Amino acid sequence: MAGNNAGGSLLVHGCVAEKTAPANFDLPTESQWEYACRRERPRPLNSGHNLTSVIVTALDTVARYWSNSRLLLRQGCAPSAGTAIVGSYLPNAWGLYDMHGNVWEWCLDWYGAYPDTATDPAGVTSGAFRVLRGGSWSYGAAFCRSAYRYFYG
DSSP, rough: OOHHHHHHHHSSSSHHOOOOOOOOOOOOOOHHHHHHHHHHHHSSSTTTTOOSSSSSSSHHHHEEOOHHHHHHTTOOGGGGGGSOOTTSOOOTTTTTSSEEEESEEEEEEEOOOOOOSSOOOBBBBBSEEEEEESTTSSSSSGGSSSEEEEEEO
């Protein structure tokens, strides 16, 4: 896959772009997603806070994740009540909601190893799994970190 910077245009389009022509909307690359999530903040959360334990008060303000979604289950809600309505938590500095937790976010890139020192990595050209970012309501706080990478095939 060809690389591109966070502010640049996609050089490789996925099936979303094909279905939305001529507008060519598409999934973000992994680099674009992380840049949009962090907004140039070096911390694990887009709020600028660190993760210091499994239950993180700082994460509770920006994300639905395992700890605060389980509270709903203990109150008798169905397991499907684990997700939150978009915008239920604070946005990041660019006004983007749900960059941490709630539901995994698909990226255009294939899952693969990065070089040790990579800025705006291009990702591998093919693979069996797509990259997922952001964490989910049914996963712990560590999975919601800005830099955490997951995959699904």
